[in-house]
Amino acid sequence: MIHLKDFSIGFGSRTLLDKVNTSFGKGELTALIGRNGSGKSTLLRAIAGLNRQYSGDIILDGKDIRTLSPGGLAKSLAFVTTERTRIPNLRCEDVVAIGRAPYTNWIGRMQDIDRNIVSDAIRSVGMEGYAGRTMDTMSDGECQRIMIARALAQDTPVMLLDEPTSFLDMPNRYELVSLLRTLAHKKAKCVLFSTHELDVALRMCDSIALVDNGALHHLSVTDMVKSGHIQRLFSSPDLSFEELLWQNRK
Numbered sequence: 001m002i003h004l005k006d007f008s009i010g011f012g013s014r015t016l017l018d019k020v021n022t023s024f025g026k027g028e029l030t031a032l033i034g035r036n037g038s039g040k041s042t043l044l045r046a047i048a049g050l051n052r053q054y055s056g057d058i059i060l061d062g063k064d065i066r067t068l069s070p071g072g073l074a075k076s077l078a079f080v081t082t083e084r085t086r087i088p089n090l091r092c093e094d095v096v097a098i099g100r101a102p103y104t105n106w107i108g109r110m111q112d113i114d115r116n117i118v119s120d121a122i123r124s125v126g127m128e129g130y131a132g133r134t135m136d137t138m139s140d141g142e143c144q145r146i147m148i149a150r151a152l153a154q155d156t157p158v159m160l161l162d163e164p165t166s167f168l169d170m171p172n173r174y175e176l177v178s179l180l181r182t183l184a185h186k187k188a189k190c191v192l193f194s195t196h197e198l199d200v201a202l203r204m205c206d207s208i209a210l211v212d213n214g215a216l217h218h219l220s221v222t223d224m225v226k227s228g229h230i231q232r233l234f235s236s237p238d239l240s241f242e243e244l245l246w247q248n249r250k
């Protein structure tokens with residue numbers, strides 16, 4: 001679904017990813033992990049078409065993303081960022097309905113099918129009681145779930161999420177990633193999300209892509225654990241991940 005071909009990106013003289021070649025497939029839930037500032041958001045933003053300052057190619061379902069129109073990209077890919085979105089006077093239902101924009105007719109009029117998709121998306125993230133609320137009166141975690149509902153309403157084969165669990169408590173974190181896994185497995189979506197929660201990545205995902213000083217190691221969870229990359233990058237004198245890694249295997 002997503003192919004990176006000789007993909008390199010950086011800022012100024014600093015290269016964050018150097019000649020990366022990998023693919024993220026349909027029906028696959030992948031956690032993108034790495035130390036702070038390693039380039040996870042930069043990679044997601046490039047795939048989402050928001051940073052064109054890269055070399056190599058990003059191929060989405062066979063097409064170079066540089067050739068896709070904004071409308072075409074919006075039907076292929078949904079992106080949920082970590083930015084705190086607070087839209088006053090706009091009800092949650094209306095925010096989620098923005099996800100239908102690529103499909104509504106030229107005056108943006110929603111049909112019954114769009115309204116049903118919006119309701120389903122709100123229900124999927126457990127926010128049906130909030131449909132009429134405005135986001136300026138809601139918590140970070142509640143707003144985050146509404147932004148994820150908007151991406152669900154966009155109904156795209158690819159979903160990219162930048163730290164989607166960052167404002168969520170533990171049960172909601174697992175519930176959300178479980179929803180992403182269901183979308184990947186049952187609706188054959190390609191879902192790639194960045195996270196700092198290693199336990200979530202190890203327990204819930206099919207594969208892990210690890211940004212490591214210019215390289216992107218993309219392996220199944222079992223192979224990633226065996227590779228030793230996580231232990232090398234995330235262990236410190238006070239913290240050993242050996243035990244955590246094996247305790248968390250399914």
Ligand SMILES: Nc1ncnc2c1ncn2[C@@H]1O[C@H](COP(=O)(O)OP(=O)(O)OP(=O)(O)O)[C@@H](O)[C@H]1O
Nearest residue numbers: 011012016034035036037038039040041042043194
């Ligand atoms: N517009 C920019 N101009 C210059 N440098 C940037 C820009 N955006 C990001 N960077 C730098 O690029 C590096 C990677 O940033 P990025 O946000 O991709 O990291 P990340 O892996 O998502 O980090 P974190 O886990 O802390 O969120 C950082 O060192 C950051 O300071």
